[in-house]
Amino acid sequence: MMNAASDVIIVGGGLMGSSAALFLRGHGLSVTLLETDLIGRQASGTNFGNVRRQGRALHQLPLANRALAIWRKSRELLGTDVEYLQSGHIRVCYRERPELVGAMEDYADKARHEGLELELLTGNALRAKFPFFGADVLAGSYSAMDGHANPRLAAPAFARAARRLGAAIHENTKIVDAQKVGEDFHVTAEDGRTFRAPILLITAGAWGNALSSQFGEPVPIVPKGPNMSVTEPVPYAIHPAVGVMTPLEEETVYFRQVARGNIVLGGSTRGPSYPDQYRSYVLPQNTLSQLKQIRRLAPALGKLNIIRVWSGIEGYLPDSQPVMGPSGTTSGLYYAFGFSGAGFQIGPGVGETMAEVIAKGSTDIPMEPYQIGRFATAP
Amino acid sequence: MAEPRIIIVGAGPAGVRAAEAVVQAGLRPTVIDEARRSGGQIYRRQPDNFTRPYEKLYGTEAGRAKALHDSFDALTGKIDYLPETLVWNIADQHVWTASGNIQQTLPYDALILCTGATDRLMPMKGWNLAGAYSLGGAQVALKSQAVSIGSEVLFMGSGPLLYLVASQYVQAGAKVAAVLDTSPSTARIKALPDLLALPSVLWNGIQLTRALKKAKVAVHHGITPLEIMGSSETGVSAVRYRTASGAEKMIACDAVALGYHLRPETQLADLARCDFAFDPATHHWLPLRDQDGRASVKRVYLAGDGAKILGARSAEASGKLAALAALADLGRATGNGEMIALRREVATYAKFARGLATAFPWPAHQAAAIPDEAIICRCEAVSAGDLRSVMRETGAVEANRAKAFSRIGMGRCQGRYCGLAAAELIAAVAQIPVEQVGRLRGQAPVKPLPIAIGEEE
Numbered sequence: 001m002m003n004a005a006s007d008v009i010i011v012g013g014g015l016m017g018s019s020a021a022l023f024l025r026g027h028g029l030s031v032t033l034l035e036t037d038l039i040g041r042q043a044s045g046t047n048f049g050n051v052r053r054q055g056r057a058l059h060q061l062p063l064a065n066r067a068l069a070i071w072r073k074s075r076e077l078l079g080t081d082v083e084y085l086q087s088g089h090i091r092v093c094y095r096e097r098p099e100l101v102g103a104m105e106d107y108a109d110k111a112r113h114e115g116l117e118l119e120l121l122t123g124n125a126l127r128a129k130f131p132f133f134g135a136d137v138l139a140g141s142y143s144a145m146d147g148h149a150n151p152r153l154a155a156p157a158f159a160r161a162a163r164r165l166g167a168a169i170h171e172n173t174k175i176v177d178a179q180k181v182g183e184d185f186h187v188t189a190e191d192g193r194t195f196r197a198p199i200l201l202i203t204a205g206a207w208g209n210a211l212s213s214q215f216g217e218p219v220p221i222v223p224k225g226p227n228m229s230v231t232e233p234v235p236y237a238i239h240p241a242v243g244v245m246t247p248l249e250e251e252t253v254y255f256r257q258v259a260r261g262n263i264v265l266g267g268s269t270r271g272p273s274y275p276d277q278y279r280s281y282v283l284p285q286n287t288l289s290q291l292k293q294i295r296r297l298a299p300a301l302g303k304l305n306i307i308r309v310w311s312g313i314e315g316y317l318p319d320s321q322p323v324m325g326p327s328g329t330t331s332g333l334y335y336a337f338g339f340s341g342a343g344f345q346i347g348p349g350v351g352e353t354m355a356e357v358i359a360k361g362s363t364d365i366p367m368e369p370y371q372i373g374r375f376a377t378a379p
Numbered sequence: 380m381a382e383p384r385i386i387i388v389g390a391g392p393a394g395v396r397a398a399e400a401v402v403q404a405g406l407r408p409t410v411i412d413e414a415r416r417s418g419g420q421i422y423r424r425q426p427d428n429f430t431r432p433y434e435k436l437y438g439t440e441a442g443r444a445k446a447l448h449d450s451f452d453a454l455t456g457k458i459d460y461l462p463e464t465l466v467w468n469i470a471d472q473h474v475w476t477a478s479g480n481i482q483q484t485l486p487y488d489a490l491i492l493c494t495g496a497t498d499r500l501m502p503m504k505g506w507n508l509a510g511a512y513s514l515g516g517a518q519v520a521l522k523s524q525a526v527s528i529g530s531e532v533l534f535m536g537s538g539p540l541l542y543l544v545a546s547q548y549v550q551a552g553a554k555v556a557a558v559l560d561t562s563p564s565t566a567r568i569k570a571l572p573d574l575l576a577l578p579s580v581l582w583n584g585i586q587l588t589r590a591l592k593k594a595k596v597a598v599h600h601g602i603t604p605l606e607i608m609g610s611s612e613t614g615v616s617a618v619r620y621r622t623a624s625g626a627e628k629m630i631a632c633d634a635v636a637l638g639y640h641l642r643p644e645t646q647l648a649d650l651a652r653c654d655f656a657f658d659p660a661t662h663h664w665l666p667l668r669d670q671d672g673r674a675s676v677k678r679v680y681l682a683g684d685g686a687k688i689l690g691a692r693s694a695e696a697s698g699k700l701a702a703l704a705a706l707a708d709l710g711r712a713t714g715n716g717e718m719i720a721l722r723r724e725v726a727t728y729a730k731f732a733r734g735l736a737t738a739f740p741w742p743a744h745q746a747a748a749i750p751d752e753a754i755i756c757r758c759e760a761v762s763a764g765d766l767r768s769v770m771r772e773t774g775a776v777e778a779n780r781a782k783a784f785s786r787i788g789m790g791r792c793q794g795r796y797c798g799l800a801a802a803e804l805i806a807a808v809a810q811i812p813v814e815q816v817g818r819l820r821g822q823a824p825v826k827p828l829p830i831a832i833g834e835e836e
Contacts, residue, residue, distance in 0.1 A: 038780060045783065080772065152783040156773060232791050232827060260759075260786075282823065284468040284475040288482065291830050302834065305827035307791040 006030040006168065008358060009187050009197040011175050011211060012204035014044035015151075015344065016336045018158035019070075019351025020201060022077075025165040027359035032195050033159065033167055034187065036174040036207070037278060040155025043205050043343065046312025047226055048254060048266035049151045050241055051345045052089045053116050054107075054143040057321065059369050060346065061114035066365065067349025071149065074348075078157040079164075082149050083258065088240035089146035092126065092297070095138045100245055104141050118143050132238065132298040148241045148256045151344055158348070178202075178214055180330055199358055201334045206275050206315030208323065208337030212372065215330045219323055219375045221338050225273035225280030225311035226266060227290055231304040233261030243267075244297055253293035255301070263301065268293050270341075273313040280311040316340045317375075324350065324370035325357070334358060335372055382406060383709045384486055385702075386474055388466050388647060389493035391419020392691045393683025393698030395451045397491045400702035402457045404711050409459040409485060411466055411476060413826070417451040419495055420515060421691045423522050424448060436522060438547065439583045440691070447695070467824035469651045472678065477824070482833040489678050489705035492648055493698055494685030496641035501536075501745050502763070502800050504753040505607030506637060510615030514540045514638030518547065527553035529634025533618050535559040535604055537739040538640030542587040545636075549594045556632040558591060559620055561639070562739045563601035573734030576727050580692075599623070603745070607635050639741055641688045642799060648686075649821030651679045657814040660736050661688065662743060662799065664818040670722050672701030673708075680705050693728030696721050743813065746803035755804065756797045758790020766801065767808060776809040778802055778817045791827055794819045 008024055010017045013035025021033045051071050053064040070077065071084050093100035108118040119142040126140045127133045133140075163169050170189075177188040178200060185200040202211045206223040236259055243254035244267070253267035268290035273280030287309055295302045317323065320340040327333035336354050343350070349365075356363045383406065387397050390412035401408040416424040422444040425431060433441040454460075464478040474490065476483045498513035505511065510529055512520070514536060517528045527548060533556040534545040545558045567574075574581045591598055601623030608629070609615040617631045648666035649655070654675040655664045665687050672680045682701035683694035700721040703713045749755065751764025769775060769785040778798070781787060787801050788794025794801070798819050806813040 038777065156784070160773065231830070281470070284470050284473075284484075284823065287468070287823065287828075288833055291832060292834075294830060295834065302829075302831040304830050305791075306824065306830060307827050308789070308793060308822045309824070310822055 005184070005196040006032040007197060008032070008199045008201060009034065009185060009195050010201045010203055011178065011187065012202065012207070012337065013039040013155070013159060013169065013171065014042065014203060014205055015040060015155040015158065015347035016339075016350045016354070017201070017203035018155045018162060019348045020203060020336070020354045021162035021167040021169070022158050022165065023352045023355035024358065025162055025167050027355055029359060031162065031167040032197065033162065033169045034173045034175055034189070034195065035169070035171045038171050039159040039169070040151070042278070042312045043314040043339070044155040044347065045152050046228065046310055047151050047314070047341070047344045048228065048264060049148045049256065049344060050089070050243070050254070051084065051149050052143070052146045052241060052243070053345065054089060054111065054118055054141060054146060055091055055243070055245065056342065057369070058110055058114060059366055061111060061116055063346050063349045063353060063365050065115050066352060067346045068145065070348035070352060078161045080153070080157050082153045082157050084147065084149040085239075085259070086145060086147040089143045090126070090130070090140050090240050090242045091245050092133070092137045092140035092242070093245045094136045096136070097246060098138060101139045104139065104245065108141060116143065117145070132300045134296055134299045136296055142240070146241070150258070154344075154347070158351070175211070178211055180332070185332065199332045199334070201336065201354060201358065203336045205337050206273070206313045208315060208335065212323070212335060215327055215333060217327060217329055217372050217376070219338065219372060220318055221315045223273045223275045223313050224316055224341070225271040225282070226314060226341060227268055227271055227282055227286045228311060229265040229287060229290060229306040229309045231263040231265070231301070232307050234263070234304065236261050238263070242297070244293070250289055251293060253290060253297055255294065255298065263304065265290060265294055265306070271311055273311065275313055278313070280313050282309040282311045314341045321369050323372045324354070325367045325372070328371070328373040328376065383488040385409070385489045385491065385705060386411065386485060386487040387491045387493060388474070389419065389495055389683070389685065390414065390417035390451065390462070391493060391495050391683060391694065392422065392447055393493035393685070393694035393701075394419070394491070395447050396695045396698035397493060397682060397702035398454055398458055399450055400699045401706065402454055404706050404713065406711070407458060409461065411461045411464050411474070413463065413465055415463050417462070418444070418448060422447050423519065425523060425525075429525065431525065438550070439586070443691070465824070465826050466647060467826065467828050469647060477828055477832055480829055480831045480834055487678065489680060489709060490651065491680040491682060491698075491701050491705060492651070492685055493683045493694070494644040494647055496643050496684035496688055497795060498638040499640055499642040499741065499799060500637060500796050501639055501742060502749060502753055502755045502797060503604050503607060504750055505609060505615070507754045507757050508607055508609045508611065508615050510609065510634040511607050512634065512636050514544050514636045517636035518544045521547055521551055527551065528636065529615070529632065530554060531556045531632045532634045532636060533557050533559065533630060533632035534636045535618060535620075536638045537562045537742070538638065539584060539735060539739070540638060540640065542584065542591065545596065546587045546590045549591060549596060555594070555596045557597040557599065557630050559602045559604070559618070560598065560600045561602055561604065561742045561745070563623065566740060567738045570734040570738035573730050573737065576730035576734065580731065640735070640739055641684060643688060644685050644795070646793070646795070646821040646825045648674060648679070648681060650823055650825070651676050653679060653681070655818060658687070660733065662741055662803070662813060663688070671704035671718065672697055673704055689725070689728045689732045693725055693732070696724045696728070700725065743803045746800050747807035749804060755801055756787040756790060756794075758792050759786040761785055761787045763804060766804060770805065770808055776805055776811065776816060778805070778819050781805055782819060788819050793822065
């Protein structure tokens with residue numbers, strides 16, 4: 001059976017797809033958003049919730065700034081609170097890696113040109129201001145305009161706002177086939193429903209490759225699960241989100257306190273995930289390594305308990321950059337997936353940018369680093 | 380070939396009988412238990428320096444309690460016993476344990492989960508006041524510490540535990556304000572054919588009711604709980620309820636013991652990735668198992684109330700049966716005749732349990748009537764009104780979705796105490812069967828885990 005046609009079909013109801021649906025409606029295009037499961041249940045809903053620009057590749061900063069402007073007006077835009085707090089973000093390095101201080105200074109210099117102001121602080125200055133930091137912390141970079149939000153709420157809030165503006169949103173709709181027939185894309189769900197539109201946007205996260213491959217553009221995406229924990233609630237006292245800069249995955253650790261009082265912990269070794277089964281698991285050894293790293297970063301947290309762990313399914317690309325922009329093979333086809341564990345902050349900016357590209361044909365946001373063609377093998 | 384490693388989680392009736400069977404087969408199992416002493420909940424042992432006799436502590440079950448304790452004591456030296464130890468996760472054929480800050484990872488060839496039960500609760504206005512306890516909590520206070528939860532205690536809810544704990548309080552000399560049962564007395568008549576599966580247990584139950592009557596304790600059936608009254612400063616002061624004939628009444632008290640029979644502790648089965656199914660008779664989601672206790676996951680076995688609420692006697696039989704099944708699967712010959720007898724025994728207990736479910740039904744319909752201001756999720760302080768308004772705003776009807784949006788079941792108990800009632804409330808609002816709301820996905824750790832775990836001194 002053929003369902004009603006629309007201007008744009010979006011496959012994948014995470015933060016990218018949901019925000020793109022909202023902004024496409026703003027351009028007056030009719031939108032059908034198709035989601036296998038429920039909106040924002042995987043990477044978009046299970047990530048740490050960092051609304052963090054600092055530490056991103058410099059070429060991502062224009063996109064990150066665009067996203068920040070949306071986060072700042074999210075309450076009015078979405079008509080609901082997604083617990084966005086512009087409460088700062090601190091990135092620190094350890095004594096064992098003094099060379100990172102230079103890298104931090106260099107990044108701060110360059111980021112300033114992109115509109116990201118960072119304040120560099122010594123370990124002692126940090127400890128004076130934030131006594132929870134451990135003795136291993138050598139220096140840090142403070143971004144006052146970064147912060148955090150609640151990932152469980154964000155993507156569904158964008159989807160509800162899009163629906164209020166007229167977007168058709170179909171959850172529990174697993175897409176098994178997409179192809180271009182004449183001027184239109186025909187997108188078929190597992191239960192036989194078919195959707196039709198002249199424009200197709202793939203925002204399917206770790207599942208993106210299954211669809212891009214149908215158009216001759218496979219990408220080497222690897223699914224992984226973030227390693228998340230949360231503590232019992234304690235009085236709200238830690239405002240900025242905090243993370244460690246290190247080349248070692250195991251040492252990577254970060255935390256933030258939500259206004260309710262719980263402290264959300266993330267990082268250390270990522271776990272396996274199973275996109276075919278829509279499941280991912282936190283391995284116990286990864287929880288332990290995460291807790292060890294948290295004790296090193298903020299020894300005071302060692303007095304608390306964690307009450308829950310969780311994971312989701314994220315899609316990682318080899319250069320940690322997403323696939324974003326038009327297809328190289330098929331006109332009318334666009335991609336925005338593979339955000340490699342760093343898509344939450346820029347998500348709304350991605351949605352707005354993709355809507356702009358689709359509706360207007362161009363954008364001021366630099367898109368070259370994200371072309372899908374970079375993975376094409378030489379003919 | 381190295382000796383097979385059998386791990387038993389829980390040292391209640393199921394765990395003790397499982398351990399005994401493994402020892403009898405010439406193997407040395409590891410028994411991991413959260414409590415300081417063996418016995419589980421129902422046969423909970425008093426602290427070392429307490430000297431109350433068995434008859435006083437366990438009443439009609441004194442003989443069984445003593446037999447179980449003696450059996451466990453006789454296993455000393457033949458098992459590796461880890462008391463005060465939490466199994467906080469299961470992965471890749473290993474259990475991950477925490478005892479204080481000490482972490483251990485233990486491999487297994489067979490894992491027998493005898494994780495027991497906790498109270499099944501239906502939230503109501505005031506159930507979070509100081510002085511409001513679960514029936515199990517009230518019993519622990521008495522059994523373990525020989526104290527009453529108040530000077531005038533009201534018992535409310537339904538199920539055999541309601542009468543057992545009330546009569547234990549009477550016997551211990553505490554003042555019982557009343558027993559308020561939500562089940563209509565007619566339900567008991569309907570349940571009689573199944574309850575006659577165990578005439579002696581039925582008789583014990585009748586005796587409990589008689590003892591309450593003799594002590595002049597008011598017992599009312601078919602009531603509807605309305606409110607536990609009191610203030611956050613002074614705690615419980617009274618209970619307001621509606622009688623079977625529709626009149627509103629109030630009884631003064633300074634403590635309430637509340638509960639609706641029991642619910643199985645299934646988080647470890649969930650973390651072991653066992654399949655679950657909805658049980659329409661009890662409204663519980665239960666891990667699937669065969670008649671001997673084999674779970675859907677290889678090398679995992681389920682026994683006792685942790686698998687399905689069939690009572691302590693059944694737990695002893697199903698614990699042994701699961702151990703024999705595990706031994707058989709590991710190539711250790713066991714007596715087939717004994718397994719057949721144990722299966723028959725468990726089937727009898729299952730019939731009786733069905734009778735209990737009929738006699739003391741879970742008042743699912745009450746969830747719909749919970750007032751907006753009543754707290755549903757005590758850990759995260761989410762009220763019925765919060766949940767209803769989240770449903771209105773987001774349309775969430777799936778259990779994990781409702782949790783993600785409202786925080787219900789997101790706190791330190793992970794929905795073990797509020798999850799069932801929250802699901803009933805969601806089902807009532809959405810007008811769908813409760814099984815369509817689904818089941819909260821269990822996540823590690825089973826109980827809070829110190830961040831200091833594994834820290835070197």
